[in-house]
Amino acid sequence: MAGTKKKRPTVKLTEEQKKERNKKRRDAAFRRKIRMTLTNAGFQYFPTTDKHFSIGHRKVELDYLFVYDNVILICEDTCGKKKDKDHIRKKSEAFREIQANIRVLLDWMKEELPGAGEIVDEYPISRLRVFYIYIPQVELNLTDDEKKLYSNLLFWEPETLSYFYKMSQCIYHSARYEIFRFLELKNEDIGPSGSGGSKETIKAPIICSEESMGHRNGIRVVSFMMSADILLRTSYVLRKDNWENSMFLYQRLIEKEKVKGIRKFLASKKETFYNNVIVALPDNVRFQGENDQEVSIGELGDFQHCKMIIPDEMNSICVIDGQHRIFAHYEAPANEKYEKDIAKLRKRLHLLVTGLVFPADMPNAERKRIQSEIFLDINDNTKKVASNVLMHIEMLKDPFSDIGLARRVVEKLNGERTFLKRFELSSLDESKIKVASIVKFALRYLVTIKPSEGKKSLYEFWDGDKEAFLQHDETALKAYIEFCAKKLDMFFSAIKNTYSDQWGAPDSKLLSVTAMNGFIIAYNRQLAKNGIQDFAFYRECFEKMDMDFSKDNFPYTSSQYRKLSNEVLQRAFGFTEEELGEY
Numbered sequence: 001m002a003g004t005k006k007k008r009p010t011v012k013l014t015e016e017q018k019k020e021r022n023k024k025r026r027d028a029a030f031r032r033k034i035r036m037t038l039t040n041a042g043f044q045y046f047p048t049t050d051k052h053f054s055i056g057h058r059k060v061e062l063d064y065l066f067v068y069d070n071v072i073l074i075c076e077d078t079c080g081k082k083k084d085k086d087h088i089r090k091k092s093e094a095f096r097e098i099q100a101n102i103r104v105l106l107d108w109m110k111e112e113l114p115g116a117g118e119i120v121d122e123y124p125i126s127r128l129r130v131f132y133i134y135i136p137q138v139e140l141n142l143t144d145d146e147k148k149l150y151s152n153l154l155f156w157e158p159e160t161l162s163y164f165y166k167m168s169q170c171i172y173h174s175a176r177y178e179i180f181r182f183l184e185l186k187n188e189d190i191g192p193s194g195s196g197g198s199k200e201t202i203k204a205p206i207i208c209s210e211e212s213m214g215h216r217n218g219i220r221v222v223s224f225m226m227s228a229d230i231l232l233r234t235s236y237v238l239r240k241d242n243w244e245n246s247m248f249l250y251q252r253l254i255e256k257e258k259v260k261g262i263r264k265f266l267a268s269k270k271e272t273f274y275n276n277v278i279v280a281l282p283d284n285v286r287f288q289g290e291n292d293q294e295v296s297i298g299e300l301g302d303f304q305h306c307k308m309i310i311p312d313e314m315n316s317i318c319v320i321d322g323q324h325r326i327f328a329h330y331e332a333p334a335n336e337k338y339e340k341d342i343a344k345l346r347k348r349l350h351l352l353v354t355g356l357v358f359p360a361d362m363p364n365a366e367r368k369r370i371q372s373e374i375f376l377d378i379n380d381n382t383k384k385v386a387s388n389v390l391m392h393i394e395m396l397k398d399p400f401s402d403i404g405l406a407r408r409v410v411e412k413l414n415g416e417r418t419f420l421k422r423f424e425l426s427s428l429d430e431s432k433i434k435v436a437s438i439v440k441f442a443l444r445y446l447v448t449i450k451p452s453e454g455k456k457s458l459y460e461f462w463d464g465d466k467e468a469f470l471q472h473d474e475t476a477l478k479a480y481i482e483f484c485a486k487k488l489d490m491f492f493s494a495i496k497n498t499y500s501d502q503w504g505a506p507d508s509k510l511l512s513v514t515a516m517n518g519f520i521i522a523y524n525r526q527l528a529k530n531g532i533q534d535f536a537f538y539r540e541c542f543e544k545m546d547m548d549f550s551k552d553n554f555p556y557t558s559s560q561y562r563k564l565s566n567e568v569l570q571r572a573f574g575f576t577e578e579e580l581g582e583y
Contacts, residue, residue: 095132220297234310434513519568
């Protein structure tokens with residue numbers, strides 16, 4: 001037919017071309033994720049690609065430059081498949097040159113980046129806060145000692161980037177406060193000098209006595225009203241799956257759809273919530289009685305008329321329950337669907353808050369244990385709490401229990417070379433070794449201090465201060481955790497050495513929960529016969545065991561941990577049928 005356009009012939013790509021195309025798409029999505037994370041959080045992005053300039057003794061190019069007030073973030077991405085220490089070292093050296101020549105950077109920004117001049121001229125150099133963030137597309141697997149070599153860099157590993165990306169998608173500009181917490185910035189660090197130091201005075205809070213609440217540990221409970229605007233600024237949440245390297249984390253990730261639903265309700269109803277938010281108040285909260293004289297919390301009686309003064313400091317109030325109700329008031333770009341309505345409500349609507357005031361001398365571990373128990377008590381009867389969250393809270397409630405010990409050992413192993421970054425300690429981790437079943441069905445029995453009758457555990461072989469350990473001494477606990485992790489790391493390093501071609505291979509079941517549990521149970525059972533041995537002993541044992549861990553040929557299922565351990569004990573450690581029944 002005349003005028004009909006001929007279709008262009010389909011160009012068939014080679015496998016190599018397909019790989020290259022897919023790589024370009026992944027790299028583009030990765031870089032877009034970095035930009036969106038920080039622009040969603042309210043930072044201004046200045047394109048710097050292909051803009052080279054000399055500074056100090058180097059010529060540099062900045063991958064990204066983001067600015068919020070006087071905070072400047074210089075970000076470097078890398079799309080390499082593995083850590084490149086030489087690349088990291090060069091970027092560390094480049095940032096040292098930038099730190100030593102800030103004026104050169106600022107002059108370059110004014111000249112090359114439209115709009116940057118106004119920001120640069122607003123603050124003296126002494127007021128600027130400049131950070132260099134190194135963002136790899138894949139995990140770097142740097143040890144803590146290696147990171148110390150590049151102490152002037154901040155690292156956003158894939159999990160950290162994913163967390164901030166998720167937060168910026170959920171609560172937009174309000175996510176900047178958590179980024180500031182990551183950067184260890186306070187109110188007084190942001191904006192013009194003298195911008196920090198404000199406070200919020202709560203008139204006539206309700207003060208409950210220990211007796212009326214059932215507490216006997218010095219905790220006091222205070223109820224009051226606070227605007228959503230102030231709560232957004234001052235609150236932080238100990239989410240289990242985030243960037244912090246701390247055991248005192250227990251809450252779930254914020255749910256985007258839940259926040260959107262609450263935000264829609266707020267915009268339409270324009271009313272506050274009648275159920276209270278539970279928080280832990282900072283230690284520097286103060287109380288004033290009549291004539292504004294200061295009164296200690298211990299001197300306050302039931303429902304006494306007074307004022308409560310809370311420092312208006314970002315990231316100072318720990319939210320135990322109610323994060324979605326608070327963060328549904330988030331600050332968003334002006335074109336967001338409900339922002340026009342919510343912007344008017346943030347300062348006007350007040351939420352009912354119940355705050356815990358802890359004794360100043362109460363240890364942090366005890367505070368977090370109490371907070372996690374309150375969180376669990378509130379949420380256990382509403383929405384099913386995930387098993388990994390329950391396990392984490394169990395560790396906080398009693399770090400000396402077999403579950404608590406096992407979970408801590410896994411965290412320690414995750415920082416050692418054999419299992420470096422291989423365990424799924426966060427729901428943001430992808431394709432990693434699941435932890436819950438390993439702790440529940442195998443590891444807890446290896447590290448317990450009270451093994452079943454006739455059984456042994458690593459505790460029997462530990463020559464540390466058991467008396468202090470039984471008195472719940474934190475130093476002794478740490479020593480025992482390190483002992484257990486060291487022995488397990490040595491045991492599995494022998495397995496890794498023997499089956500190096502199958503360790504971490506895509507088609508291998510060697511690092512599956514089934515195999516892990518089978519090996520841990522075998523290790524535990526052989527203790528009574530062999531005790532603790534060295535690397536050479538275990539390597540010699542495993543060299544006798546020829547086992548195929550490929551997905552097609554590995555015969556064991558998730559319920560056959562002990563059966564697999566029998567095979568390991570027979571083939572690697574020479575156990576007889578009689579011994580298998582005995583141990």
